[in-house]
Structure formats: structure tokens, C-alpha cells
Amino acid sequence: METTFFSMEFNFLSSLFLFATPLFLLFVACKYFTSVTNLPPGPRPWPIIGNMHQMAKNPHIAAANFAMKYGPLISLRLGKVVKIEELIFTTLINTLSNILFSKDFLDLKDVQTAHLLKFRLLKMLKNSVTPNVSDFFPIVGGLDLQGLRRDSLHHYDELSRITEAIVKERRAQSAKKVVLADHEKDFLDRLLENNFTTAQINTLVVELFTAGTETVVTATEWAMAEFLKNKEIMCKVREELTRELNTKNIMKSDLSKFTYFNACIKETLRFHPVVPVLIPRRALEPCEVMNYTIPQNAQVWVNVWAISHDPKVWEDPYTFKPERFLGSNIDFTGHDFEFIPFGGGRRMCPGLPSGVKSLQTMLASLIVGYNWSLPNGEDPAKLDMTEKFGVTLQKEKPLELIFCRRE
Numbered sequence: 418m419e420t421t422f423f424s425m426e427f428n429f430l431s432s433l434f435l436f437a438t439p440l441f442l443l444f445v446a447c448k449y450f451t452s453v454t455n456l457p458p459g460p461r462p463w464p465i466i467g468n469m470h471q472m473a474k475n476p477h478i479a480a481a482n483f484a485m486k487y488g489p490l491i492s493l494r495l496g497k498v499v500k501i502e503e504l505i506f507t508t509l510i511n512t513l514s515n516i517l518f519s520k521d522f523l524d525l526k527d528v529q530t531a532h533l534l535k536f537r538l539l540k541m542l543k544n545s546v547t548p549n550v551s552d553f554f555p556i557v558g559g560l561d562l563q564g565l566r567r568d569s570l571h572h573y574d575e576l577s578r579i580t581e582a583i584v585k586e587r588r589a590q591s592a593k594k595v596v597l598a599d600h601e602k603d604f605l606d607r608l609l610e611n612n613f614t615t616a617q618i619n620t621l622v623v624e625l626f627t628a629g630t631e632t633v634v635t636a637t638e639w640a641m642a643e644f645l646k647n648k649e650i651m652c653k654v655r656e657e658l659t660r661e662l663n664t665k666n667i668m669k670s671d672l673s674k675f676t677y678f679n680a681c682i683k684e685t686l687r688f689h690p691v692v693p694v695l696i697p698r699r700a701l702e703p704c705e706v707m708n709y710t711i712p713q714n715a716q717v718w719v720n721v722w723a724i725s726h727d728p729k730v731w732e733d734p735y736t737f738k739p740e741r742f743l744g745s746n747i748d749f750t751g752h753d754f755e756f757i758p759f760g761g762g763r764r765m766c767p768g769l770p771s772g773v774k775s776l777q778t779m780l781a782s783l784i785v786g787y788n789w790s791l792p793n794g795e796d797p798a799k800l801d802m803t804e805k806f807g808v809t810l811q812k813e814k815p816l817e818l819i820f821c822r823r824e
């Protein structure tokens with residue numbers, strides 16, 4: 418990654434030098450920007466994109482203007498290779514923590530805390546679907562032979578410590594009888610009003626974070642990878658978003674107008690179903706399916722991946738083709754059994770509305786606001802799309818991109 422920083426910046430820098438007068442020099446600090454003190458002065462960098470947006474158009478003129486303002490030696494930060502999953506994960510955690518507690522849990526710059534939180538949530542998600550021998554053999558039920566329960570409890574306790582502190586503080590506040598208007602109340606206020614215990618709140622929060630982050634992160638990463646790989650589709654989407662948007666910001670009311678973009682989201686969830694196999698079901702009583710007997714207590718696994726790649730149902734199932742959803746009524750609400758990325762029935766994903774809106778708003782903002790490129794000048798058409806099977810179907814090679822702000 419470090420070489421990427423330098424090669425990318427070197428190319429950019431060399432083109433700048435073509436225009437630079439000998440009167441001033443540019444100094445690019447990028448990676449060391451935050452750790453080194455006493456750097457030459459320069460314009461304040463934005464998170465992630467640095468000063469890239471100020472340099473994109475006519476860099477020679479921008480650089481000359483900076484020299485007038487800051488002197489002959491200037492510090493600039495020219496973009497950064499971003500790991501998409503980290504960026505999206507932090508955004509989602511903060512979206513959820515704002516709904517629940519009216520505060521950001523993570524700082525975009527604090528990668529270590531984000532890693533640890535992600536690791537714990539993923540561990541709990543994995544443990545929850547790993548077949549546990551204790552479930553199959555009641556005689557060893559109490560033994561926790563694989564240590565799954567112990568491991569999950571450990572991560573649960575660590576996660577609960579974060580929420581517990583916030584709940585404690587809020588309880589103390591309400592004990593002081595601070596009166597809040599209805600519009601000022603968040604999810605936690607409502608839970609406390611309804612006498613939820615701290616343990617119940619912890620469980621709810623950990624469950625929402627566990628189920629509501631990795632899924633959306635994975636879906637966003639796949640959608641971005643498909644947009645990069647399929648340049649024509651990306652152009653059509655960008656054209657539609659720009660045409661239909663009323664303001665620079667994406668509003669909830671805009672989302673239903675993006676017909677082609679929404680077809681792309683559906684196609685992403687068909688082609689790369691985030692949860693490839695649904696949460697296992699158990700037959701409560703013996704039943705018959707397709708003339709076969711399913712015995713009582715049998716575990717039933719629904720293979721969403723196989724269903725959404727079934728050539729009997731989908732024409733050309735191994736091609737990313739959003740057009741297949743245009744003019745079609747097929748939706749992911751659990752009624753069209755050929756397309757169930759959010760599951761179906763009573764255990765269907767309760768986070769569907771929030772998950773889809775997060776996907777739509779994050780993707781649309783990144784498409785409208787930035788140009789994307791791969792590090793080292795890699796060809797997007799050759800992007801490695803290998804899938805890694807797990808609770809969520811991840812991209813084996815995490816997507817890394819350089820963003821450049823669009824005018």
C-alpha cells in the first residue's frame with residue numbers, strides 16, 4: 418500500500434512540476450501528515466481525500482494560488498488509498514449509534530478501535546451460526562465443547578461495556594428530571610421510558626450492531642466492485658442520479674426515483690447474496706415437501722446463493738445485468754421466492770428498510786460526489802471478484818479505492 422501512495426503521488430507530483438515555477442516547491446506528506454509536526458503550511462486536508470478536490474482541475478493554477486497564500490513551501494495531502502469496508506463500517510456504526518444514542522461511536526481516523534469492534538461483532542455473528550454439538554446432543558448440552566458460548570460471552574461482555582456506560586450516564590440524567598421534547602428523544606430514551614433493563618438494552622444493541630453492519634458493508638462493497646468493473650453501468654447510474662437529484666444532498670424522497678440505480682442494487686443482492694445461506698430453520702413437526710418427508714426436528718438450510726443463480730429461473734445468471742429488474746415486479750420483500758436476499762417468513766430480516774436505505778444513500782453519495790480509481794493504475798475491468806464463503810459472502814480481496822472529489 419505504501420508504494421501505491423508514493424507512485425500515485427509521484428505521478429501527480431511530476432505533472433504538477435511541469436507547471437510549477439521555480440519560485441515554489443510542493444511538499445507532499447500524505448502518510449506522515451498526522452504524525453509529523455512542524456510541516457510546511459498548507460490548506461487543511463479533508464478526511465480521506467486530503468486536498469485532492471482542490472487540485473483536480475487546473476492543478477498548476479491551484480498550486481500557484483496556494484503559493485501566494487502559504488509561501489514557497491507547501492504541505493499537501495493528495496488522497497489516500499481507502500479500504501472500502503473500513504470506511505463503510507465506521508459510517509454504519511455511527512449511523513446506528515446516532516439513532517440509538519445520539520452519538521458517534523467511532524472516529525474515521527481511529528482505525529484500531531474500529532478494527533476491534535468489527536472483530537468482536539464478526540466473531541459473535543460467526544459463533545451464532547457455527548453448528549454447535551451441544552445443540553445436537555442434549556447430553557453434552559452444558560459442556561460447551563467447542564467453546565462457542567464462552568467466546569461469544571467474552572465478546573458480548575466487552576461490547577456491553579460500551580453501551581453500559583452510556584446507559585448509566587443517561588439514567589443519571591433522567592434521575593435529575595431533565596425534560597426533553599419529543600423530537601429530542603432518541604431510541605435509548607424510549608427504551609428507558611418503557612422500563613427496559615440495562616441487560617435487555619445491551620442485548621438489543623449488540624444484536625442490531627452484529628446483524629446490521631457486516632451485511633450492509635458487504636453489500637456496498639460488492640455493488641461498488643460491480644460499478645467499477647462495469648463502466649457503462651456506472652455511467653448510466655451517475656447520469657440518472659445527477660438528473661434526478663434536486664439538491665446536492667441525497668434525500669430520502671429522492672431514493673424511489675432512481676429506477677436504474679435501484680435495479681443495480683437488486684442485481685447486486687441477487688448476484689452476491691450477502692447471506693448466502695439463511696439462518697437455519699428446524700421442522701417443528703414432520704412434514705412433506707416435494708413428496709419427501711422432512712422428519713421432526715430436522716434442521717433445514719435454505720441456499721439463497723443457489724436459488725439466485727438457478728439457470729431455470731434466471732436467464733444468464735452469471736452475468737451482472739441490472740436490466741433484468743427493469744419493468745419487473747420481483748422484489749426482495751420475501752414474497753418472490755426466487756429472490757430472497759433478506760430471507761422470508763417470520764425470521765425475515767427486520768432491518769430491510771434501514772439496510773436498503775443505507776445502501777442507497779451511501780452508494781449514491783459516493784457515486785455523485787467522487788470519481789473512483791484503483792490503486793497502481795489497475796484495470797477495473799480485470800477486478801478480482803472471487804467470493805469468500807462465510808456467514809456473509811465477502812469479497813476475498815477487499816476493495817481498495819482512491820477517491821477524487823467531483824466538481
Ligand code: HEM
Pocket residue numbers: 624625628629630632633636691692695696697757758759760761762764765766767768769771772773776
Ligand atoms: C443489505 C443489508 C442486509 C441484508 C442483505 C440482510 C439479510 C438478512 C438475512 C438473510 C437474514 C436472515 C433472514 C432469514 O433467515 O429468513 C437477516 C436477519 C437479521 N437481520 Fe438483516 N440484513 C441486512 C441488514 C440489516 C440491518 C441494517 C439490520 C439492523 C439494523 C438487520 C438486522 C437483522 C436481524 C436482527 C436479523 C435476525 C432476525 C432473527 O432474529 O431471526 N439486518 N438479515
